[in-house]
Amino acid sequence: AKNVGILAMEIYFPPTFVQQEALEAHDGASKGKYTIGLGQDCMAFCTEVEDVISMSLTAVTSLLEKYKIDPKQIGRLEVGSETVIDKSKSIKTFLMPIFEVVFSTERGNTDIEGVDSTNACYGGTAALLNCVNWVESSSWDGRYGLVVCTDSAVYAEGPARPTGGAAAIAMLIGPDAPISFESKFRGSHMSHAYDFYKPNLTSEYPVVDGRLSQTCYLMALDSCYKSFCHKYVRTEVQETVSIFLYNYGSQFSPNVASTFGYRYERLEGKQFSLSDADYFIFHSPYNKLVQKSFARLLFNDFLRNASSVDAIAKEKLGPFSTLTGDESFQSRELEKASQQASKPLYDAKVQPTTLVPKQVGNTYTASLYAAFASLIHNKHSELAGKRVVLFSYGSGLTATMFSLRLHEGRHPFSLSNISTAMNVAGKLESRHEFTPKKFVETLKLMENRYGAKDFMTSKDSSLLSPGTYYLTEVDSMYRRFYAQK
Ligand code: ACO
Numbered sequence: 001a002k003n004v005g006i007l008a009m010e011i012y013f014p015p016t017f018v019q020q021e022a023l024e025a026h027d028g029a030s031k032g033k034y035t036i037g038l039g040q041d042c043m044a045f046c047t048e049v050e051d052v053i054s055m056s057l058t059a060v061t062s063l064l065e066k067y068k069i070d071p072k073q074i075g076r077l078e079v080g081s082e083t084v085i086d087k088s089k090s091i092k093t094f095l096m097p098i099f100e101v102v103f104s105t106e107r108g109n110t111d112i113e114g115v116d117s118t119n120a121c122y123g124g125t126a127a128l129l130n131c132v133n134w135v136e137s138s139s140w141d142g143r144y145g146l147v148v149c150t151d152s153a154v155y156a157e158g159p160a161r162p163t164g165g166a167a168a169i170a171m172l173i174g175p176d177a178p179i180s181f182e183s184k185f186r187g188s189h190m191s192h193a194y195d196f197y198k199p200n201l202t203s204e205y206p207v208v209d210g211r212l213s214q215t216c217y218l219m220a221l222d223s224c225y226k227s228f229c230h231k232y233v234r235t236e237v238q239e240t241v242s243i244f245l246y247n248y249g250s251q252f253s254p255n256v257a258s259t260f261g262y263r264y265e266r267l268e269g270k271q272f273s274l275s276d277a278d279y280f281i282f283h284s285p286y287n288k289l290v291q292k293s294f295a296r297l298l299f300n301d302f303l304r305n306a307s308s309v310d311a312i313a314k315e316k317l318g319p320f321s322t323l324t325g326d327e328s329f330q331s332r333e334l335e336k337a338s339q340q341a342s343k344p345l346y347d348a349k350v351q352p353t354t355l356v357p358k359q360v361g362n363t364y365t366a367s368l369y370a371a372f373a374s375l376i377h378n379k380h381s382e383l384a385g386k387r388v389v390l391f392s393y394g395s396g397l398t399a400t401m402f403s404l405r406l407h408e409g410r411h412p413f414s415l416s417n418i419s420t421a422m423n424v425a426g427k428l429e430s431r432h433e434f435t436p437k438k439f440v441e442t443l444k445l446m447e448n449r450y451g452a453k454d455f456m457t458s459k460d461s462s463l464l465s466p467g468t469y470y471l472t473e474v475d476s477m478y479r480r481f482y483a484q485k
Helices: 020-027 033-037 052-066 091-095 123-136 210-248 254-268 287-303 311-320 325-330 332-349 355-360 364-382 415-422 424-429 436-449
Strands: 005-012 016-019 042-044 074-080 144-153 165-174 179-190 279-282 387-394 398-406 469-474 480-484
Touching (some): 005 364, 016 436, 020 033, 020 042, 052 165, 074 091, 123 364, 210 287, 279 287, 279 364, 287 355, 364 415, 415 424
Antiparallel strands (some): 144 165, 469 480
16 A cells, blocks of 8 residues: 555544633732743643543544544554553543444444554554554554544643643544655664553542653653664665665665665755655644754754754854753753744744644644644645654653655645644634633543443533533443433
């Protein structure tokens, strides 16, 4: 299969949200801390009738309907989530009723590979890479893959609470996609850290070392960027060598050719830099970290003397060129200088990707793809031919940087139709604002409900739009029941 990637997307986030400005005042934080300091506008959250299963049921049914996909055409379904509802039963299995029963007289589709992937915010990317690899592999049976990222991010009272959020994203995977993977360009960084984890199985809240999680994130970004750049150059060189051999026959040994290839690479300056991609998308716990991340990539380019760094940026970053790696992560001055130096490039290459993460909050596994959805929403008519580089991070820790190429595609799998189907603006506009007090009450109720059995919800679906799934009951055997509005 060629040009494997994302054919279609749907995004769902709860219609209930709190304003960060109001939350700031409620929490007694200094004015501007959440809005300017963290860079966030609003935060979505699930009320007692919604959870990661209901959100993913909504996203998947809506995707199948909007793009007219027969459930029988799905051959693999993978879910990424870090919201634990059951320690054994996959969220994927909760989605199977969509496929099992088509009509009462007809046999549904149960021949669907895949289970859940979990490692903090990275599970969605693991699921996505699995599906893409499957379509590219010899075990592919010609049907579509389906990836679901679903999370409800809630924190205990304290400084992390404003960095929550909730959403589910469904992505259809197949060949000849308008959003195709440049599969050779991938850099990963995997390591052991206690920056954010969920060891308390009776609570939905994580244990988090906020400062450490930021440093781990930025170090993983550095490492992934280095691997990514290395693989980019190697692939460019390989391509150069094959063209060379094709043009000049076999009178040169591969050694000669590869020497020529490296020389060519140096002469042509083929190393990867921020200039080689049109957009950069980051896992977005809060917008300030995204700003710092892009600034860190520019600092990397500066150290590598790459073409993306103009004279003004060079002058700003010059004083930091002799810092050791560790010092560079500790330096607040460097952080500020690189954020300033990268501002014009940030506005062009990152800002269009920030809408949903700023409005909805950190959606864990869905966060990176919510940022991608923002780009499609904002720029769909001008994305054909563009390259987008994405950085996925999950605490603990796992991270990958990878590259996508965009094409207009053909209806219904076109960028413009994906934008229309997701209807990001419509969904944002039809939300209902909660006061911080009501938000805190909701979280208190959810704390008691977490891991509980034998209860009915209010079944109040009045704030949900038609077609949305919601939780009605958890019975004495912990079995969960959902209805569709
Ligand atoms: N006006 C403007 N800016 C302000 C104000 C104000 N009144 N007050 C503070 N700020 C700025 C600070 O200077 C800081 O910005 P800077 O880093 O550019 O200097 C920013 O607001 C945040 O303030 P801090 O004091 O650093 O915030 P605090 O330590 O209280 O909490 C944190 C922030 C650590 C991110 C916390 O919310 C948290 O733990 N979140 C969860 C962990 C997380 O999301 N980690 C990211 C990667 S892992 C993951 O995805 C889960």
